[in-house]
Amino acid sequence: MTPQAILFCILAIIAIVAAIMVIIQKNPIKSILWLLVVFFALSAIYFSLNAQFLAIINLIVYAGAIMVLFLFVLMLINFKSLETIQKKYRFVFYAVVIVCGVLTLLMLLINQTQSLQKVSILNDSNNVGLIENLGKTLYLDYGVPFELTSILFLTAIIGAVLLSKIKKIEI
């Protein structure tokens, strides 16, 4: 095994174990922290795939901003009063069986796909992921979608402000 393969295996195992811990933790704070572990592992994988800028952006935006926002909301909510619903173990069992079945099916399909056979990701570096090339592509080829993105953000901000201004609804 090459060093790259060993590194990938370690990072993949860390990511998968942490992702499983996210969904089986009872305490929401612990699952947020495990999700941070997933993001760090995935960022390391992005580094190894020549996507340096995206790895940094992933850390800043996901691990830095979004996860802190989640923690912040969780602090606002009194989470001692959550999780009072009884577990339906049969339902969980069916869900696990169905999801594992579909996953196995898709893995077999990818194993059989002709256009993906023996396609190796080489070790040599290229400069696709550097900020210069990405900036050129983003502003020259994707100028209009980039501007539409700002409208999307504006809509999201207005929506969030509007939602927070609604008074208590009688139910």
Added chain:
Amino acid sequence: MEIQYYIYLSLILFFIGVLGVIIRRNLLIIFMCIELMLNAVILLLISFSKMHADGGSKLQLVDASKAASDGQVFVFFIMVVAAAEVAIGLAIIIMMYKNLHNISSQFLNRLKN
């Protein structure tokens, strides 16, 4: 390293996210599982971008390096959508907590009336 292992990792992470959405009732955890699924898709895009940049693709593209940077630019747009979604979604969760004092997805069936 072959591309298939990256696809397997991405699929496993995506389906762990799907499983979390199905079996958990806490809306915050459901949102976190959606983030997990988006990250799995990002991993897939980046590994295919690397595949095209290295010329390993068998699809005979006209401009492989342009395809590679296109793949990475799409990741930006996924991140934008994720950030907007989190802003709206957390506002909705806080609204729900203000009204129902609970954020379990079971209580959303009151919307039916």
